[in-house]
Amino acid sequence: MGEVVLNIDGLVFGHKxxxxxxxxxxxxxxxxxxxxxxxxxxxxxxxxxxxxxVKKTLGGQISICGVPLSRISAREKSRFISxxxxxxxxxxxxxxxxxxxxxxxxxxxxxxxxxxADNAIIEDFIQKFGLSGIADSMIAEVSDGERQKAxxxxxxxxxxxxxxxxxxTAFLDYFAKRRLLSDLKDIASAENRCIIFSCHDLDxxxxxxxxxxxxxxxxxxxxxxxxxxxxGYFSKxx
Amino acid sequence: MNRSLSYIIRYALIIVALIALAILDVCTGSNKxxxxxxxxxxxxxxxxxxxxxxxxxxxxxxxxxxxxxAGAALSVSGLLMQTVFRNPLAGxxxxxxxxxxxxxxxxxxxxxxxxxxxxxxxSNLAIxxxxxxxxxxxxxxxxxxxxxxxxxxxxxxxxxxxxxxVASVVNVMQFFSNEVNVKSYVVWTMGSLDSVSFDDxxxxxxxxxxxxVVLYLFSKKLNILLLGEQFAVSMGLNIKWLRxxxxxGVSALTGAVTAFCGPxxxxxxxxxxxxxxxxxxxxxxxxxxxxxxxxxxxxxxGDILSHCLYSQGVLPINAVISIxxxxxxxxxxxxxxxxxx
Numbered sequence: 001m002g003e004v005v006l007n008i009d010g011l012v013f014g015h016k017x018x019x020x021x022x023x024x025x026x027x028x029x030x031x032x033x034x035x036x037x038x039x040x041x042x043x044x045x046x047x048x049x050x051x052x053x054v055k056k057t058l059g060g061q062i063s064i065c066g067v068p069l070s071r072i073s074a075r076e077k078s079r080f081i082s083x084x085x086x087x088x089x090x091x092x093x094x095x096x097x098x099x100x101x102x103x104x105x106x107x108x109x110x111x112x113x114x115x116x117a118d119n120a121i122i123e124d125f126i127q128k129f130g131l132s133g134i135a136d137s138m139i140a141e142v143s144d145g146e147r148q149k150a151x152x153x154x155x156x157x158x159x160x161x162x163x164x165x166x167x168x169t170a171f172l173d174y175f176a177k178r179r180l181l182s183d184l185k186d187i188a189s190a191e192n193r194c195i196i197f198s199c200h201d202l203d204x205x206x207x208x209x210x211x212x213x214x215x216x217x218x219x220x221x222x223x224x225x226x227x228x229x230x231x232g233y234f235s236k237x238x
Numbered sequence: 239m240n241r242s243l244s245y246i247i248r249y250a251l252i253i254v255a256l257i258a259l260a261i262l263d264v265c266t267g268s269n270k271x272x273x274x275x276x277x278x279x280x281x282x283x284x285x286x287x288x289x290x291x292x293x294x295x296x297x298x299x300x301x302x303x304x305x306x307x308a309g310a311a312l313s314v315s316g317l318l319m320q321t322v323f324r325n326p327l328a329g330x331x332x333x334x335x336x337x338x339x340x341x342x343x344x345x346x347x348x349x350x351x352x353x354x355x356x357x358x359x360x361s362n363l364a365i366x367x368x369x370x371x372x373x374x375x376x377x378x379x380x381x382x383x384x385x386x387x388x389x390x391x392x393x394x395x396x397x398x399x400x401x402x403x404v405a406s407v408v409n410v411m412q413f414f415s416n417e418v419n420v421k422s423y424v425v426w427t428m429g430s431l432d433s434v435s436f437d438d439x440x441x442x443x444x445x446x447x448x449x450x451v452v453l454y455l456f457s458k459k460l461n462i463l464l465l466g467e468q469f470a471v472s473m474g475l476n477i478k479w480l481r482x483x484x485x486x487g488v489s490a491l492t493g494a495v496t497a498f499c500g501p502x503x504x505x506x507x508x509x510x511x512x513x514x515x516x517x518x519x520x521x522x523x524x525x526x527x528x529x530x531x532x533x534x535x536x537x538x539x540g541d542i543l544s545h546c547l548y549s550q551g552v553l554p555i556n557a558v559i560s561i562x563x564x565x566x567x568x569x570x571x572x573x574x575x576x577x578x579x
Contacts, residue, residue, distance in 0.1 A: 052472040076476035083472035094520040112458040
């Protein structure tokens with residue numbers, strides 16, 4: 001068990017009206033690989049958007065590594081938490097390496113001038129993710145899966161303690177889903193990051209994640225994978 | 239390393255092309271002026287007659303500067319609109335800014351027949367002011383919408399609707415106006431680089447350069463914005479303010495150009511794609527200067543052709559650049575069916 005990196009204290013989230021009936025108190029450790037489970041419309045995406053700052057909190061506080069997110073600027077926040085959208089845009093004339101390099105932008109100046117150290121980090125993670133072969137390809141020319149892998153690599157390069165992924169398995173086939181989640185699990189423990197992802201593929205997710213955050217009946221609670229598998233949730237959410 | 243070298247080579251090539259086109263441009267016109275005379279005018283040759291100097295300054299150099307500045311301004315505007323709307327078919331006119339300018343001009347030119355005696359002539363200055371007020375009014379509307387609305391698509395829809403309404407209002411005014419005024423309005427919409435005086439063209443230069451430099455400083459944010467708005471927010475961008483800054487900048491550029499030259503089409507849409515194609519990148523630090531150079535070169539091409547193709551006079555610049563630009567748009571549609579900006 002790593003140290004506590006994410007602390008959610010009395011959080012209320014929603015659009016104008018709260019989506020949870022009781023305030024959320026949760027914490028997550030470095031190395032955790034957490035699956036956010038809930039039916040459509042229960043507020044998974046809103047929860048993620050609240051964490052990354054797209055949505056304002058309706059109450060309570062989120063802290064990362066002891067730093068309350070409300071106290072720091074949006075730019076500083078991007079050094080604490082990074083986000084991988086479920087579908088990565090096929091931007092015209094952008095290379096995989098450029099996409100990954102965006103991960104260093106929270107640390108660079110207004111001209112996005114990267115230091116040697118920045119570039120070394122980028123190259124290091126390109127190697128680790130096995131993306132060397134396609135690093136100079138255009139992102140519009142590679143598959144959805146490869147593009148997403150590059151986006152996850154970008155989140156690593158950003159070196160944030162917490163990484164959020166919005167339905168990373170949505171556009172992948174069964175084998176690619178297993179592969180991705182297994183890789184993410186390894187990354188979480190090897191790099192000691194806290195990775196939180198929302199997912200509807202519960203059978204696959206339950207195999208790999210360390211805990212489950214269950215969003216049900218307007219409550220968000222943490223349960224273990226065993227509790228989840230034996231609690232009859234499976235049939236309810238599948 | 240390797241890549242920056244290839245950028246430098248490409249920049250060098252397009253700058254050479256731009257200089258060549260600029261030289262060709264000052265040499266084209268209704269009467270023959272040798273290049274040596276133009277150079278001796280620029281570098282202080284005093285042996286030229288005053289009339290001759292006037293011709294060089296007001297007809298050749300004014301046109302050259304106007305073409306280059308207008309081309310650069312519209313291309314940068316188009317590039318930024320394509321990024322902010324994340325749509326390859328966006329251009330400087332999607333916000334309806336130039337339609338606002340058109341409305342202002344229409345009110346002055348067409349309305350003059352309704353309110354003033356037909357002998358009254360509308361001055362260039364009045365047209366300028368009217369165009370400025372018209373585009374500023376539309377900008378205010380767009381800004382008010384974009385401060386309230388999160389979804390960029392809604393802003394796009396508002397822009398298109400405003401353009402439509404304004405165009406209809408102009409149509410109604412044309413219907414009630416007399417032939418002479420309709421003709422002078424229609425001629426204005428065809429665009430012209432020749433009607434700008436040397437002093438006015440010099441005013442355009444700093445406006446364009448300052449706005450482009452300011453926008454250039456936002457390149458890093460624009461590069462992030464390419465990857466989606468939700469992602470950009472997660473990277474710490476304030477999307478609303480970024481939009482406002484880009485909209486104000488683009489409005490200043492297109493508003494100024496439209497006021498002086500009329501609504502010049504196609505450049506803002508086509509040139510950003512040419513820049514992406516030549517430099518093979520999506521990086522705004524590279525694309526903004528590239529679009530400026532290529533936009534200037536593109537409009538010079540149009541200007542040269544509009545002076546050369548028809549021996550009896552000057553073809554409308556808008557028609558010429560549309561004919562030049564259309565193949566590029568078609569190429570874009572075929573090439574990028576699956577991708578997003």
